[in-house]
Structure formats: C-alpha cells, structure tokens
Amino acid sequence: xxxxxxxxALSQDVLPGMAIPAHLQDQDLVVWRSATGRIAAWHDRCxxxxxxxxxxxxxxxxxSCIYHGWRYGEDGQCRKIPAHxxxxxxxxxxxxxFAVCESAGVVWVAPEGETSEPVDLPGFRGFRSVxxxxxxxxxxxxxxxxxxxxxxxxxxxxxxxxxxxxxxHVLVADGCxxxxxxxxxxxxxxxxxxLEQGVAA
Amino acid sequence: xxxxxxxxxxxxxxxxxxxxxxGTGLDLRPVDFHPGAEHHGPEFRALNPAGTIxxxxxxxxxxxxxxxxxxxxxxxxxxEWLGHDDPAMQARVANWLAFxxxxxxxxxxxxxxxxxxxxxxxxxxxxxxxxxxRELEAAIHARRRxxxxxxxxxxxxxxxxxxxxxxxxxxxxGVSLDPYPSIRxxxxxxxxxxxxxxxxxxxxxxxxxxEPGPMPDVVRKESA
Numbered sequence: 228x229x230x231x232x233x234x235x236a237l238s239q240d241v242l243p244g245m246a247i248p249a250h251l252q253d254q255d256l257v258v259w260r261s262a263t264g265r266i267a268a269w270h271d272r273c274x275x276x277x278x279x280x281x282x283x284x285x286x287x288x289x290x291s292c293i294y295h296g297w298r299y300g301e302d303g304q305c306r307k308i309p310a311h312x313x314x315x316x317x318x319x320x321x322x323x324x325f326a327v328c329e330s331a332g333v334v335w336v337a338p339e340g341e342t343s344e345p346v347d348l349p350g351f352r353g354f355r356s357v358x359x360x361x362x363x364x365x366x367x368x369x370x371x372x373x374x375x376x377x378x379x380x381x382x383x384x385x386x387x388x389x390x391x392x393x394x395x396h397v398l399v400a401d402g403c404x405x406x407x408x409x410x411x412x413x414x415x416x417x418x419x420x421x422l423e424q425g426v427a428a
Numbered sequence: 429x430x431x432x433x434x435x436x437x438x439x440x441x442x443x444x445x446x447x448x449x450x451g452t453g454l455d456l457r458p459v460d461f462h463p464g465a466e467h468h469g470p471e472f473r474a475l476n477p478a479g480t481i482x483x484x485x486x487x488x489x490x491x492x493x494x495x496x497x498x499x500x501x502x503x504x505x506x507x508e509w510l511g512h513d514d515p516a517m518q519a520r521v522a523n524w525l526a527f528x529x530x531x532x533x534x535x536x537x538x539x540x541x542x543x544x545x546x547x548x549x550x551x552x553x554x555x556x557x558x559x560x561x562r563e564l565e566a567a568i569h570a571r572r573r574x575x576x577x578x579x580x581x582x583x584x585x586x587x588x589x590x591x592x593x594x595x596x597x598x599x600x601x602g603v604s605l606d607p608y609p610s611i612r613x614x615x616x617x618x619x620x621x622x623x624x625x626x627x628x629x630x631x632x633x634x635x636x637x638x639e640p641g642p643m644p645d646v647v648r649k650e651s652a
Contacts, residue, residue, distance in 0.1 A: 236609070237609070240609035240610075242613070244635055247612065248606045284634040285635055355569060356609055357562075358606075358607030394607070408573055409570065412566060416562075416566060
C-alpha cells in the first residue's frame with residue numbers, strides 16, 4: 228500500500244465546525260471541517276503568536292485562532308484581525324496548507340501539490356482510530372495482510388506518530404451488526420495490548 | 429446550599445457546572461486551597477475531617493464527596509439528571525461515578541504533581557490516566573455506534589459531569605487528549621449544553637457565541 232497519502236483521522240471524527248489536532252510524520256497539523264463540510268489540513272500554528280490552531284474554532288467557512296481571534300479562509304490566508312478591524316490583513320500572513328482528501332471514511336493528507344489519488348477501498352468505512360505505543364513499522368509488519376479481526380472484514384491503516392508511537396485506523400466492511408462491531412472494538416483493544424506488550428518484551 | 433469552593437479544583441467545578449446546567453444558584457464560600465492550605469486548618473477540619481474540597485452543606489446536611497454532592501443536587505433540583513429511568517441505567521450512572529474516582533486519582537494526581545508540585549510517581553499516574561482514558565474512549569465509541577454520545581443515557585446525567593473535568597484537564601498533567609476522538613466529541617457535546625460554564629483550562633465553544641464587534645478602545649480612537 229505504498230502511497231504518498233497518510234491516513235490522519237476518520238471522517239466521522241471531524242464533524243462540520245470542528246478543528247482537531249493531527250500529524251503528518253513529525254509535522255503537527257490542524258484538520259478542520261467548515262460548516263458546509265469542506266475539509267482542510269494545515270500547519271498547526273497561527274502565524275501571529277504560534278498558538279496551535281487546533282485549539283481554535285470554526286465559524287462558517289473560516290478557522291479562527293483561540294488566542295487573538297485571527298481568522299483564516301480556506302486558502303490559508305488571514306482575512307480578519309479582530310484587534311484591527313479596519314486593517315486588510317497583509318497577504319504575507321498565511322498558514323501553510325497540505326493536500327487533503329477523503330475516501331473510505333478516512334481523511335488522507337499529503338504534501339501540498341500531490342497529484343495522485345489515495346488507495347481506493349470500496350465497501351469499507353471508518354470504524355475506530357486508536358493510538359498504539361509501538362513503532363509504526365513494527366505494527367505495520369504485524370498486521371500486514373490481516374483482513375479479519377473480531378469476526379469482521381477489516382482494513383488496518385498504520386500511521387507513524389511523533390515520539391515513536393503510531394495510529395491504527397481500523398476500517399470495517401459495510402453491513403456488520405451491532406454485536407459484531409462490539410466484538411471488533413474489543414478485538415482492537417486486545418490487539419493493541421498485544422502490540423504494546425511486544426514493545427515491553 | 430453552600431459550596432466550599434476553590435476555582436482551580438475540577439471537583440468543585442463539577443458542582444458549579446451541574447448547578448449552572450440546572451439553572452440553580454449556590455452560595456459559594458471560597459477556600460484558600462493554594463497557597464494557604466486553609467482546608468487543612470482547624471476550622472475547615474471541623475466541617476470536613478478529611479480536609480478535602482468540595483464540601484456542600486444544606487441546613488444540617490454536610491456532604492464531602494463530589495459524587496454524593498452531584499447526586500443530592502440533581503435529586504433536589506432535577507431528578508432526570510440522576511439517570512434513574514430503569515435499574516440498568518441507574519447502575520451505569522453508579523459505575524461512572526465510581527470510575528470518575530479513578531480519573532481523579534490518576535489524571536488529577538498527575539495534574540497536581542505538574543501544576544502544584546505535589547508528590548507522586550508521575551510516570552505511574554500518567555500510565556493509569558491513559559488506561560482510564562482508553563476505557564472512557566471505548567465506552568463513548570460504543571454509545572456513538574448506537575446514535576448516542578453521553579455515558580449512561582441518551583441525555584446527559586451526573587455520570588457525564590462527574591467524569592468530564594478531570595478528563596478535559598488531563599493535558600495539565602502531561603497526558604495528551606489528541607488520541608481520543610470519541611472523548612473529544614463527548615466533551616464537545618457537554619460544552620454545547622445550555623447553561624455550560626467554564627473553569628480555567630476548560631473553555632466554552634466560541635463558535636456558539638455571537639460574533640464580537642470591534643474592541644471598545646478601537647471604537648473610541650476612531651471616533652476621537
């Protein structure tokens with residue numbers, strides 16, 4: 228599954244009007260969804276004072292910093308500085324953006340300008356994202372080719388996280404009953420315990 | 429009702445938050461917890477021998493555990509917040525009230541260590557907080573799978589209020605909340621409740637506030 232796209236979150240976990248923290252390798256990201264449902268992935272840093280924009284808030288199609296309310300449009304450009312309402316913000320005040328797209332219920336991020344498409348996973352949807360206190364390459368080796376978990380058909384996507392941890396995004400085949408999904412959730416917890424014990428051993 | 433209160437105490441905030449959500453007032457008596465350690469003094473010990481806050485008094489009733497205080501406040505003012513619709517729901521609420529003590533001991537212990545210099549094995553406290561947060565995350569995800577978000581019922585109960593503050597303030601103790609998408613959505617649902625109030629470190633949903641106008645000093649300068 229070699230791709231320039233990294234899974235950073237599940238679509239169901241970023242509701243319209245929400246900003247959340249995420250990571251692309253060692254880069255801190257803010258992933259946010261506008262009121263009309265448009266997704267964006269940016270550098271998680273307000274150019275003004277360096278506050279994490281993932282602590283910020285969404286109004287309509289804009290993301291605002293929690294610190295002084297500097298407001299940014301979809302292009303990353305600063306559109307409003309509340310302390311100076313008459314000032315047109317200079318074009319130089321801009322948040323670096325990343326390429327972002329959604330498929331199979333996953334939010335995928337790549338460096339800006341990426342032209343390829345993320346892997347297509349028809350028939351699957353996002354189920355749970357968990358953090359695992361184990362290295363991404365080790366976890367990826369462990370779950371490679373594993374298409375079943377807790378009695379469900381699954382796809383497991385592994386995301387490297389800063390500090391040597393990794394994210395495990397579990398996608399499930401459409402049409403599972405509640406009881407199957409409960410079993411899958413327990414199986415994910417059990418898998419994580421096993422992976423983390425592997426680190427301790 | 430009188431609440432012996434400290435503004436930076438998440439356990440005191442639980443009581444203030446529930447009272448606000450229920451639209452009821454409390455007579456607040458500030459306790460100089462830090463740096464004065466008033467809660468260890470003889471007058472406070474006469475009220476609560478354990479020397480802990482919060483303490484709620486109502487006439488001759490003296491309550492010294494936050495879970496009991498939440499239970500009493502809800503029972504008097506808004507019994508639907510007790511979650512007593514059926515035995516299973518009642519037991520789920522009791523389970524979460526007990527669970528909240530694990531959050532207090534672990535995430536709260538790490539917070540006291542990092543913020544106020546209290547003693548403790550910080551690595552163990554953080555590991556225990558992570559275990560508790562993972563349990564909370566899995567339970568909320570199970571509620572989400574069934575169209576819910578609150579812990580014990582399809583509406584908020586004292587179970588949510590008991591668990592919310594120490595979960596929300598876990599980063600104060602060096603425990604990141606980044607890996608918990610369901611906890612994030614649950615906290616958002618609580619912060620969106622009518623009557624929600626803040627404490628330092630837990631802010632409201634700014635997007636639900638009216639758009640602020642220009643700052644007053646800017647207006648003055650422009651009209652001068």
